[in-house]
Amino acid sequence: MSVDEIDVVLPCLDEAAALPGVLSAMPAGFRPLVVDNGSRDGSPDVARRLGAEVVLEPRPGYGAAVHTGVERARSEVVCVLDADGSLDPGELPALVDLLTGADLLTGADRVAGADLLTGADLVAGRRVPRPGSWPWHARAGNAVLAAFLRHKGLPVRDIAPVRVFRRRPMLDLGITDRAFGYPLELLLRARAAGWRVVERDVVYGPRAAGTKSKVSGSVRGTVRAVRDMAAVLR
Structure with missing residues (x-):
């Protein structure tokens, strides 16, 4: 599939220091859509100055920013990527290929569901962390939730x-969470809808200098994220 006109939703909260690197690494044909969630560091101005489309989402919450971005997107295929510099936008074309079936049978990208001749319904980047990029408390919370999903x-x-x-x-799934539970609810609803969900390894590096994670940056942030996700499981 051609990568022309693919919107990349970038939920953003105080990521001014990271945006130049993230936006400059965007592959050709991928259109950044920065959804600012109340930044106080001038992130929207930085994004506009660098040529990105900016949407302001005043309702607090990761899910609110992501969902607004998906609603505002214009392309059939949409990507969601953190705006903190920890992930390389250059990996997006390979993920799009998995969605459309182009790479499902290649050895390097064998993942759950890769024996299918058609593409996936949802492709997720499975983080392969570089040293120091993923604190133990965040990794532990993620592992528990992922184990639940496998169960x-x-x-x-x-x-x-x-x-x-x-x-x-994706919009038709009817996701209602607007906080950190959003990605977990997406996976649960995708499973209930019978979607083919596949993962592909992506490098997960340190955040850009001058930014701080709202989740993994502290034990408190991780607890809050796990709390939001646990609410989705009730």
């Missing part, structure tokens, strides 16, 4: 911060 029959090992999907079917 429910969804073969994933990461509640991934990078995802690729088709816009209309």
Whole structure:
């Protein structure tokens, strides 16, 4: 599939220091859509200055920013990527290929569901962390939630911060969480809808200098994220 006109939703909260690197690494044909969630460091101005489309989402919450971005996107295929510099936008084309079936049978990208001749419905980036990029408390919380999903029959090992999907079917899932539970609810609803979900390894590096994670940056942030996700399981 051609990568022309693919929107990349970048949920953003105080990521001014990271945006130049993230936006400059965007592959050709991938259109950044920065959804600012109340930044106080000038992130929207930085994004506009660098040529990105900016949407302001005043409702607090990761899920609110992501969902607004998906609603505002114009492309059939949409990517979601953290704006903190920890993930390389250059990996997005390979994830899009998995969505459309182009790489499903190549040895390097064998993942759950890779024996299928058709593409996936949802592709998630499974983080392969560089040293020091993923604190133990964040990794432990992620592992517990991923184990729960595998128990429910969804073969994933990461509640991934990078995802690729088709816009209309994703909106039709009816995701309601607007906080950190959003990606977990997406996976649960995808499973209930019978979606083919596949993972592909992506390098997960340190955040850009001058930014701080709202989740893994502290034990408190991780606890809050796990709390939001636990609410989705009730």
